[in-house]
Amino acid sequence: MAKRNSRLEDLREACVAEALVIIGETGLEQLSLREVARRLGVSHQAPYKHFPSRDHILAEVVSRAYSAFATYLDQRPRHADPHADLHEMGLAYLSYAHDHPLHYRLMFETQLPNPAEHPEMMRNAKHAFSLLRDAIALLPGHPGAHPPEMHALFVWASLHGLAAVMRSSALGTLGLSGDALQQMVPFAMAQIGLTLEPPPRTDR
Amino acid sequence: MAKRNSRLEDLREACVAEALVIIGETGLEQLSLREVARRLGVSHQAPYKHFPSRDHILAEVVSRAYSAFATYLDQRPRHADPHADLHEMGLAYLSYAHDHPLHYRLMFETQLPNPAEHPEMMRNAKHAFSLLRDAIALLPGHPGAHPPEMHALFVWASLHGLAAVMRSSALGTLGLSGDALQQMVPFAMAQIGLTLEPPPRTDR
DNA sequence: GTTCATAGTTGACACCGTCAACTACAGATT
DNA sequence: AATCTGTAGTTGACGGTGTCAACTATGAAC
Numbered sequence: 456m457a458k459r460n461s462r463l464e465d466l467r468e469a470c471v472a473e474a475l476v477i478i479g480e481t482g483l484e485q486l487s488l489r490e491v492a493r494r495l496g497v498s499h500q501a502p503y504k505h506f507p508s509r510d511h512i513l514a515e516v517v518s519r520a521y522s523a524f525a526t527y528l529d530q531r532p533r534h535a536d537p538h539a540d541l542h543e544m545g546l547a548y549l550s551y552a553h554d555h556p557l558h559y560r561l562m563f564e565t566q567l568p569n570p571a572e573h574p575e576m577m578r579n580a581k582h583a584f585s586l587l588r589d590a591i592a593l594l595p596g597h598p599g600a601h602p603p604e605m606h607a608l609f610v611w612a613s614l615h616g617l618a619a620v621m622r623s624s625a626l627g628t629l630g631l632s633g634d635a636l637q638q639m640v641p642f643a644m645a646q647i648g649l650t651l652e653p654p655p656r657t658d659r
Numbered sequence: 660m661a662k663r664n665s666r667l668e669d670l671r672e673a674c675v676a677e678a679l680v681i682i683g684e685t686g687l688e689q690l691s692l693r694e695v696a697r698r699l700g701v702s703h704q705a706p707y708k709h710f711p712s713r714d715h716i717l718a719e720v721v722s723r724a725y726s727a728f729a730t731y732l733d734q735r736p737r738h739a740d741p742h743a744d745l746h747e748m749g750l751a752y753l754s755y756a757h758d759h760p761l762h763y764r765l766m767f768e769t770q771l772p773n774p775a776e777h778p779e780m781m782r783n784a785k786h787a788f789s790l791l792r793d794a795i796a797l798l799p800g801h802p803g804a805h806p807p808e809m810h811a812l813f814v815w816a817s818l819h820g821l822a823a824v825m826r827s828s829a830l831g832t833l834g835l836s837g838d839a840l841q842q843m844v845p846f847a848m849a850q851i852g853l854t855l856e857p858p859p860r861t862d863r
Numbered sequence: 864g865t866t867c868a869t870a871g872t873t874g875a876c877a878c879c880g881t882c883a884a885c886t887a888c889a890g891a892t893t
Numbered sequence: 894a895a896t897c898t899g900t901a902g903t904t905g906a907c908g909g910t911g912t913c914a915a916c917t918a919t920g921a922a923c
Contacts, residue, residue: 466870484770487910498872500912505870509911563823566688566768601846608824609847613813616820619767620812642805643813650850670901691879702903704881709901713880 467505469495474516479557483565488512513565514573520561521579527551528586537593538648544590545614545644552618559622563615587611610647617643671709673699678720683761687769692716717769718777724765725783731755732790741797745855748794749818749848756822763826767819791815798855814851821847 473491488509489499506512531547534540552559562580570577588607621639677695692713693703710716735751738744756763766784774781792811825843 488912489910499910500873501871503912564768564770568686568688601842605842605846608843609817609821609850612820612824612847613817614820615824616816616818617813619823620816620819638805638809639812642809643816646813646854649854692881693879703879704904705902707881 466495466497466501470502470505470512471515471519474512475519475557478516478561483560486513510567510569511573514567514570514576517561517565517567518573518576518579520558521576521583523555523558524551524562525579525583525586527555528583537590537595541590541594541610542644542648544587545610545647546640548587548614549618549640549644552622556622559618563619584611606650609650613643613647670699670701670705674706674709674716675719675723678716679723679761682720682765687764690717714771714773715777718771718774718780721765721769721771722777722780722783724762725780725787727759727762728755728766729783729787729790731759732787741794741799742852742855745794745798746848746852748791749814749851750844752791752818753822753844753848756826760826763822767823788815795855810855813854817847817851 470491473494474486477486477490477494488502491512492499492501495501502512506515528544528547528551531543534543567573567576584607587610588603591607591610592603594603594606617639621636674695677698678690681690681694681698692706695716696703696705699705706716710719732748732751732755735747738747771777771780788811791814792807795811795814796807798807798810821843825840
């Protein structure tokens with residue numbers, strides 16, 4: 456196979472790594488294959504020997520972002536109680552979006568013309584989602600009413616929407632106070648929790 | 660002022676309209692000022708007499724998308740009951756995202772380097788959000804617990820996340836059934852409704 | 864030793880956004 | 894009326910981009 460190269464251990468790996476650095480430094484919009492090649496001291500066509508097109512290099516970066524996200528979710532503190540565990544996962548989701556805005560943008564704000572053409576990336580995205588679905592599937596109560604996928608999709612969508620709104624300039628744009636921002640995460644978690652369990656005893 | 664032009668009533672308007680057409684035909688990524696100019700039979704620099712940069716033309720398009728969205732929300736069927744009214748608004752939000760994916764992408768998936776530099780666009784975005792906030796402010800019950808902005812932001816985020824997830828290829832990607840898709844909207848509306856009211860009496 | 868696939872290079876092409884200098888023309892000033 | 898002036902539009906250039914095509918070097922297989 457001889458994947459090894461003399462100067463660069465593996466140009467393919469180096470390209471992916473450098474692309475991530477560029478995105479982190481100057482933003483997703485500024486990423487260009489020529490800049491990647493330039494930084495690696497290699498000709499502007501060299502990356503094309505490893506990726507058929509620009510989109511494929513981007514898809515590789517996004518794919519790894521999903522993978523890292525799934526790993527993060529998987530390594531969160533575990534709780535025996537399914538509800539507490541799910542709550543922990545929700546917090547992990549939001550804190551990841553907050554602490555790794557670069558990865559978050561890569562996953563959810565990257566416009567790829569044709570995601571279906573990048574199956575590896577989709578596999579990783581699916582895996583991240585499955586962590587949430589499986590956690591929800593462990594919840595007791597109303598088991599037959601709706602499939603856990605549906606609950607999971609709603610929670611996913613709510614978390615995603617919340618993270619997106621908070622990440623954007625929406626808060627400033629919409630004229631919300633700073634207090635609202637700080638209170639938003641626990642508030643939203645409580646609201647989402649409401650939708651997962653009929654409050655056990657209060658009987659309302 | 661003499662804003663009138665002989666051949667084109669107003670090149671500025673024509674540019675905005677043509678930009679929207681291009682985005683609709685070939686996607687947001689394919690929009691270029693040179694293509695706009697080309698289609699209008701005008702030199703590639705003509706648009707720059709009306710917009711300082713490409714971002715400003717895009718911001719104008721996005722601004723009008725927000726405006727159209729707010730108009731749509733404002734013209735939805737009204738209900739006397741605040742809860743029913745809010746439910747109607749949620750449906751209007753989702754149906755708009757479904758029926759006008761172009762506008763939706765413009766509003767929530769367009770990456771503008773510096774939104775703060777486009778105050779008119781932000782005003783329109785703020786107005787659209789205020790419709791939701793005001794509808795929520797009319798809700799009876801737990802008035803002092805949290806400000807209506809917080810409820811509104813959560814609902815907004817959930818709707819937005821749901822629309823984004825459904826709009827994307829996520830459903831196919833995540834291996835969800837078609838049934839789940841059809842049931843998702845009423846299900847999500849019910850879940851969101853849960854967070855806004857202790858279930859009233861089921862009678863309605 | 865020859866063959867051959869592959870990684871990398873060089874060069875070109877058509878796009879893009881934008882800067883600068885130019886032309887054409889409508890109004891206002893004198 | 895003649896001149897000035899500001900503005901819309903044009904032309905041309907520059908550096909940037911993705912990508913196609915043709916070339917070179919190298920190392921393994923026969």
